[in-house]
Amino acid sequence: MAAPVPWACCAVLAAAAAVVYAQRHSPQETPHVQYKRLGSDVTLPCGTANWDAAVTWRVNGTDLAPDLLNGSQLVLRGLELGHSGVYACFHRDSWHLRHQVLLNVGLPPREPVLSCRSNTYPKGFYCSWHLPTPTYIPNTFNVTVLHGSKIMVCEKDPALKNRCHIRYMHLFSTVKYKVSISVSNALGHNATAITFDEFTIVKPDPPENVVARPVPSNPRRLEVTWQTPSTWPDPESFPLKFFLRYRPLILDQWQHVELSDGTAHTITDAYAGKEYIIQVAAKDNEIGTWSDWSVAAHATPWTEEPRHLTTEAQAPETTTSTTSSLAPPPTTKICDPGELGSGGGPSAPFFISVLVTLALAAAAAAAGSLLI
């Protein structure tokens, strides 16, 4: 009689497991997703429950106050971003989960900002976009490129989500390009478009590897070198011209130099001993606009090594000792008018120097009369 008992046990266990499984994976357990607009009001019904059913609501596992309930429905007014979450309603007595809602509070998209640029002329151009204000919920973008009546493919950038690339098939076109973008999310949609000529969007990347070096034995020179941007595909047929700007760190005013070719320049009017900041920009020779300024290079012009102080003090003594015993003590300055009005101290040396001058003048007059 042992055989039927294990069979019955298995059957009961299997049934129990099935019920538990059904309860855990019942349809109302996968949350129903809802998107609601910021600031609006929402009423969440508890699935198919009657209005007067006894339920408790929880958000992300935390109980909600019963005053938010309208019967078995949850009422939320003036939705804020913090209201986003998983809302669940349970049968009050059995704690049986009846319904789940994943609420996302967000905004419909505003008009997107779209811009296109060719930093790889003549290979192609890219367009990038963004929303001026966040929506807080997922958005999808759709970009279309028209050249006259022909649709062109805009390939998604592998790294950046909001950029795509178009390859030029034809150059020197008189027909404009029109790029349109539409953005949509669960709460609304928006769109914009821009139209442009092939030449107007050309803007190279800034020059690379800008290096500034002092020039030995030249205290007012700085040698600057740079490279054409590596993204510019054909500098031979599409040469770039450059714009250099420099200033000492202590001043605000920039000096500018425009260079039609070459990737080097020597600054010849630098202030001696002052640290300089230097930047370079690039532009196609004929079309488009200037690039952004490059990463700044810093340099200070060459300065002479200062001489030892003791040798300077000895030199004036040997020359003044022969003129007069009233010679003023050796000073580094020959004449400083500022010292004259400053009171008693400096007046003594001044008086002595006047005497010396008069003595010398008298001696010169005497010598002159002797020679006649």
Place this chain on the structure above:
Amino acid sequence: MDLRAGDSWGMLACLCAVLWHLPAVPALNRTGDPGPGPSIQKTYDLTRYLEHQLRSLAGTYLNYLGPPFNEPDFNPPRLGAETLPRATVNLEVWRSLNDRLRLTQNYEAYSHLLCYLRGLNRQAATAELRRSLAHFCTSLQGLLGSIAGVMAALGYPLPQPLPGTEPTWTPGPAHSDFLQKMDDFWLLKELQTWLWRSAKDFNRLKKKMQPPAAAVTLHLEAHGF
């Protein structure tokens, strides 16, 4: 030989005439030839000058045509103006053009465009417009001459227009005033685009020519001087 004052002026005039026709003279003994480099540079500079001139001319002319032609966003479909030489070209085709073809395309384009411009000049309503257009036509003629010089220096023959294919400026019978203005719009647009293209064309040619460092000695066949 005893030279008198009158003879030297005659000599000078003759010399000027010879030098003027220099590009067309096929056989010229030159030692230390600088190559076509300087004349390519000159042609390039001319395209830049013309492009600059065209900007103010086009602005004035489009204002004369009135809206929508003078609106910056004006983006009409390319209808009509089928006989206008188009600057647009496939990127790879443009890259692989040989020098002769590159120069020929430029020369033919400007010949046609000049002819159309002259027609435009005849139709222009104000004296100021006619003056500006006439000035531009003269400059464009100079560009054509410069391109011809480069072609001659490289030994390429000038393209001869086939009889009957010369563009003539006759307004079509069904041409409305608006369609006429559209044609004018496309003419100026195409001209501007050609000038940008030519700058790039001549850049490419410049890079391919190697100007030698040696000085130029020009030997002229001087008869009777």
